[in-house]
Amino acid sequence: MENVVITVIGLDKPGIVAGITKIIADSNSNIVDIKQTIMQDLFTMIMMIDIENSNKQLPELKEELEKLGAEINVKITIQHENIFKYMHRL
Numbered sequence: 539m540e541n542v543v544i545t546v547i548g549l550d551k552p553g554i555v556a557g558i559t560k561i562i563a564d565s566n567s568n569i570v571d572i573k574q575t576i577m578q579d580l581f582t583m584i585m586m587i588d589i590e591n592s593n594k595q596l597p598e599l600k601e602e603l604e605k606l607g608a609e610i611n612v613k614i615t616i617q618h619e620n621i622f623k624y625m626h627r628l
Contacts, residue, residue, distance in 0.1 A: 548612025
């Protein structure tokens with residue numbers, strides 16, 4: 539498996555999960571794990587995605603997700619799992 543981590547934060551609104559999962563599905567990637575929380579009006583989500591069989595390279599996925607984030611006014615980041623774990627270790 540080649541895993542990446544997608545994080546999302548912004549004001550809650552309909553369509554956030556739908557838009558992100560459509561990009562993932564269209565790339566032939568697989569959602570391995572997903573957690574989301576809504577605190578008052580704040581939406582947060584973290585996803586582990588397997589991109590081993592993806593028909594898109596990571597830079598292309600990143601570009602599509604960032605474009606969607608700008609359209610729906612949320613911050614979306616994507617990075618390799620090992621980089622995410624290194625940056626968030628205690």
